[in-house]
Amino acid sequence: MQRYMTLLKEHNIKITPQRLAIVKLMDEQGHISVRDIFERIKENFPSLSLATVYKNINAMIESDFIKELKIVGLDNKYELIKEKHSHLVCQECGDIEDIFIDTTSLTKSVSKESGFKVADTTVQFFGTCKKCAA
Amino acid sequence: MQRYMTLLKEHNIKITPQRLAIVKLMDEQGHISVRDIFERIKENFPSLSLATVYKNINAMIESDFIKELKIVGLDNKYELIKEKHSHLVCQECGDIEDIFIDTTSLTKSVSKESGFKVADTTVQFFGTCKKCAA
DNA sequence: CTGGGTGCAAAGTATTTGCATGAAC
DNA sequence: GTTCATGCAAATACTTTGCACCCAG
Numbered sequence: 001m002q003r004y005m006t007l008l009k010e011h012n013i014k015i016t017p018q019r020l021a022i023v024k025l026m027d028e029q030g031h032i033s034v035r036d037i038f039e040r041i042k043e044n045f046p047s048l049s050l051a052t053v054y055k056n057i058n059a060m061i062e063s064d065f066i067k068e069l070k071i072v073g074l075d076n077k078y079e080l081i082k083e084k085h086s087h088l089v090c091q092e093c094g095d096i097e098d099i100f101i102d103t104t105s106l107t108k109s110v111s112k113e114s115g116f117k118v119a120d121t122t123v124q125f126f127g128t129c130k131k132c133a134a
Numbered sequence: 135m136q137r138y139m140t141l142l143k144e145h146n147i148k149i150t151p152q153r154l155a156i157v158k159l160m161d162e163q164g165h166i167s168v169r170d171i172f173e174r175i176k177e178n179f180p181s182l183s184l185a186t187v188y189k190n191i192n193a194m195i196e197s198d199f200i201k202e203l204k205i206v207g208l209d210n211k212y213e214l215i216k217e218k219h220s221h222l223v224c225q226e227c228g229d230i231e232d233i234f235i236d237t238t239s240l241t242k243s244v245s246k247e248s249g250f251k252v253a254d255t256t257v258q259f260f261g262t263c264k265k266c267a268a
Numbered sequence: 269c270t271g272g273g274t275g276c277a278a279a280g281t282a283t284t285t286g287c288a289t290g291a292a293c
Numbered sequence: 294g295t296t297c298a299t300g301c302a303a304a305t306a307c308t309t310t311g312c313a314c315c316c317a318g
Contacts, residue, residue: 014292016298034282049300054283056298070204072256075282088250099248101240110259114233116222119261122206125244127253148317150273168307183275188308190273 007080011065018052021045022060023080031069031077031087031096071096071124086123092132099125141214145199152186155179156194157214165203165211165221165230205230205258220257226266233259 004023008015021041026032032040034053042048057078060066069077071089077096088097107118138157142149155175160166166174168187176182191212194200203211205223211230222231241252 014297016292018299047300050282051284051301052299058284059298068206070206072202072204088244088248088252090250091253097248097250099244099250101244101247103240106235106237106240106257107259110222110233110235113235114222114231115264115267116224116231116233116259117262117267118222118259119225120259122256122258122260123240124256125241125250125252125254126256128251130249133249133251148272150317152274181275184307185276185309186274192309193273 007065011060011063013060013063013065017045018048019056021048022053022056026066026078026080030098031079033075033077035075037078069096072126086125088125088127088129090129090132091126092128095129095131097129141199145194145197147194147197147199151179152182153190155182156187156190160200160212160214164232165213167209167211169209171212203230206260220259222259222261222263224263224266225260226262229263229265231263 001020001024004020004027005015007023008019013019018041021044022037025037025040029036034050034057037057038048038050038053041053057066061068061078064081066078067081069079069087071077071087073091074089074094074096083100085098085100086103088099090096101123103121103123107121110116111118135154135158138154138161139149141157142153147153152175155178156171159171159174163170168184168191171191172182172184172187175187191200195202195212198215200212201215203213203221205211205221207225208223208228208230217234219232219234220237222233224230235257237255237257241255244250245252
C-alpha cells in the first residue's frame with residue numbers, strides 16, 4: 001500500500017482511502033472500467049459513491065497519472081500511465097493485454113509523408129487471444 | 135445521389151430519404167458524430183428524429199457499411215467503410231484526416247511474438263495538423 | 269398490400285454538478 | 294484550521310425501446 005501512496009504523492013494527488021483503492025485495483029487489473037471499479041471497491045467500502053469514482057478518475061487523468069482507453073465494442077477502460085505500449089483486444093473474451101512494440105518508424109514515416117506533427121500514437125490489435133484460440 | 139442509392143442497395147439497406155442524407159453527409163465529411171449528423175440534416179429535414187439517426191447508424195454498422203471510431207477526447211465518429219487506413223487526429227482543431235500506411239509488418243510481428251491472432255488493427259496518431267502548425 | 273422505417277415519448281444508461289458534511293495535511 | 298474530497302441528490306447527456314403511423318418496394 002505504501003507503494004500506491006508514494007505514486008499518488010508523486011503526482012500531487014491527495015491520499016484518501018477511496019483513491020488508494022482505485023489505484024490498487026487499476027494496478028492489479030491492468031485495465032478497468034468505471035462500473036467495475038465502483039462495484040469491486042464497493043464490496044469492501046459500501047459508502048463509496050459513483051460520483052467519487054468519476055471525480056477521481058477525472059482528476060487522475062488531469063494529473064497525467066492514468067489514461068483513458070476507448071475501444072470499439074467495450075466500455076471505456078482506464079490504466080496507470082507507464083511505459084509506452086499497445087493493446088491486444090480479444091473479441092471473444094473481451095480481455096486486453098499489453099504488448100510492447102516499436103512504433104517509432106511508423107510515426108516518423110507519418111510525419112514525413114503528411115506534415116502532421118505526431119505527439120502520440122495509439123495502436124490496438126483486435127482478434128483472438130491464445131486462451132480463446134485453444 | 136444515384137451513387138448513394140447504389141451503395142445502400144449493395145448492402146441490402148432499404149433506401150429512405152433519411153438514410154440517403156446520412157450517407158451523403160458521411161461521405162462528404164469523412165468522419166462525423168451523431169450530434170452533427172442530426173443537426174446538419176435537420177436543417178433541411180426538420181422532421182428528422184434523433185432516434186432515427188441512432189437506429190440507422192446501428193443498422194449500418196450491423197451491415198458492415200459504416201464503422202465506429204472511438205477517439206480519446208472526441209465524441210464517437212462514424213465513417214463509411216473503405217480502403218483500410220489510419221487516422222491523424224489534430225489536438226488543436228479536432229480535425230481527423232485519413233492516412234494510408236502499411237501495418238502488415240507490425241501485425242505480423244505481433245502475431246509471431248504473442249500468439250494472438252490479429253483480425254484487425256487500429257492506428258491513431260495524435261498531434262498537430264499542418265494548418266494548426268502554421 | 270406488407271414489412272420495415274419513422275417520429276415521438278418514455279425509459280435506460282452514463283456522466284457531471286452543487287452543496288453540506290467530513291477527512292487530510 | 295483550512296482546504297479539498299466525499300456522498301448524496303439532482304441535473305445533464307447519451308442511447309435505446311415501444312408503439313402508432315406511414316412509406317418504399
